[in-house]
Structure formats: structure tokens, C-alpha cells
Amino acid sequence: MTERAVSTRQSLAARYTALARAVDAMSPARLAFALYALSLLVLLAFGFLDHFRSEFAMFEADEAEYLGLSSDIMNGIWQISPRRTLGFPLLLASTRSVLDHLIFLQVVVTAIFAFSAPAIFFLARRLTSANAPATLAALFFICWPPAIFYGTSLYSETAALPVFLLSLALLPVGSRIATRPGLAVGGTLLAGMVLGIAAHVRPMYLLYVPILLIVLAIEEKRLREAAIRFAIALA
Numbered sequence: 001m002t003e004r005a006v007s008t009r010q011s012l013a014a015r016y017t018a019l020a021r022a023v024d025a026m027s028p029a030r031l032a033f034a035l036y037a038l039s040l041l042v043l044l045a046f047g048f049l050d051h052f053r054s055e056f057a058m059f060e061a062d063e064a065e066y067l068g069l070s071s072d073i074m075n076g077i078w079q080i081s082p083r084r085t086l087g088f089p090l091l092l093a094s095t096r097s098v099l100d101h102l103i104f105l106q107v108v109v110t111a112i113f114a115f116s117a118p119a120i121f122f123l124a125r126r127l128t129s130a131n132a133p134a135t136l137a138a139l140f141f142i143c144w145p146p147a148i149f150y151g152t153s154l155y156s157e158t159a160a161l162p163v164f165l166l167s168l169a170l171l172p173v174g175s176r177i178a179t180r181p182g183l184a185v186g187g188t189l190l191a192g193m194v195l196g197i198a199a200h201v202r203p204m205y206l207l208y209v210p211i212l213l214i215v216l217a218i219e220e221k222r223l224r225e226a227a228i229r230f231a232i233a234l235a
Contacts, residue, residue: 031131032118035138039117042142043110047152052106063154070096087201088156106154113151113158117142119165126169127177160202167194171233174219174226185232192233209234
């Protein structure tokens with residue numbers, strides 16, 4: 001490696017270190033708000049330029065089914081398909097009861113999905129206690145093409161994913177990471193409740209339940225404490 005290459009590499013490393021320190025000095029709340037605003041801007045730009053649809057016939061089959069279920073709810077019919085849960089159709093029906101317009105509906109759902117970015121920020125910060133890597137993780141998510149596509153759709157992922165990520169961010173860290181070890185009953189119970197809400201929006205997140213036990217077993221020094229916290233989350 002030439003001296004010039006070494007110098008360039010050291011210069012870039014120094015700039016990254018200075019930037020990371022500046023980001024770490026910022027308020028987490030302000031960073032989370034900025035990440036939400038950036039995510040919403042990217043999603044709305046893609047939505048209005050390409051993905052938002054103005055006619056019912058333009059939606060995919062699953063999206064059309066959710067729209068149909070929301071129409072049934074608005075008409076007083078609560079017979080939900082066994083393939084679906086009530087959470088997402090109820091959200092669509094509630095939004096449409098304010099203004100029954102397809103573009104407005106998609107904008108509202110997109111604004112909900114944009115909360116995934118600050119949720120990822122707080123999730124990464126939960127493990128690192130630093131703003132810089134958490135911000136980087138959120139920025140990668142904001143620019144991830146599948147996230148942009150689903151974030152501007154009427155698939156249930158648009159509402160379920162930010163709720164699921166919030167449950168992970170709310171889960172108190174285990175004794176291997178925490179500065180004040182303890183069972184953190186309240187935080188664990190809250191994280192479990194939010195995970196339950198995510199499952200009502202999209203049942204797929206029930207698959208995370210056994211993974212939650214693995215996460216707790218890794219983060220806790222004692223398996224007994226992990227089992228107790230797992231039971232609290234299930235409650």
C-alpha cells in the first residue's frame with residue numbers, strides 16, 4: 001500500500017471518527033425524529049412517483065383482500081377471514097372512516113411504516129448504547145429497496161413491522177449487557193404486550209416467540225432468569 005493510500009485511509013478514518021463523535025453527542029430523541037422525517041420523505045417520494053395507486057383494480061390480491069375486509073367492517077360486517085387477523089383491516093377501516101380516499105389511505109399507512117426507522121435506531125442503541133452505529137443501521141434500512149416497496153403498499157407488513165421492531169427496542173437488555181442487572185419486569189411485560197399487538201396485525205410474528213427465548217437465554221447470565229423473563233413476556 002502506497003503512502004498516499006495510507007494517508008487517504010487515515011484521513012477517512014479520522015473523519016468518520018469525528019462524525020461518529022458528533023452524532024453520539026446529539027440527542028437520541030432528535031436523531032430519532034430526523035430519521036423518521038427522512039424515512040417518510042423517501043417513502044412518500046417513491047410512493048407518489050411510482051407506487052401509490054388511485055384505483056382499486058390496481059392493487060395486488062392480498063392488498064385488495066385487506067381493502068375488502070376494511071369495507072366489510074365499515075358496513076358492520078365483522079366476519080374476518082380465518083387467514084387474517086383483525087388488526088390491519090381495522091386500521092384501514094378507521095383511516096377510511098376519516099377520509100375514504102385511496103391515496104390518503106396509502107399516505108397514512110406509509111407514515112405508520114416510517115416509524116420503523118426510529119424503532120431500528122432505538123433497537124440498535126439498546127445493544128450499543130451509542131448513536132452512531134444505531135443511526136447507520138437506520139439509514140441502511142431507509143435505503144433498503146424492499147422496505148421502500150412494502151412501506152408504500154397496503155400489505156400488513158406496513159403496520160406490523162414498526163410494532164414488532166418497537167417490541168424489540170422496548171425489551172430490556174439482559175444481565176450480560178445491562179449496567180443495572182435485574183429482571184426488569186415492567187419493561188419485559190410491555191415488550192411482550194407490544195409483540196402481542198404485532199401478532200394481531202400479522203400472525204407471522206408469533207414465529208418470533210421461540211426466538212425470544214433464545215435471545216433472553218443469550219443475554220442473561222442464568223437460564224433461570226431468562227425463563228422467568230420469557231414467562232413474563234408471554235403473559
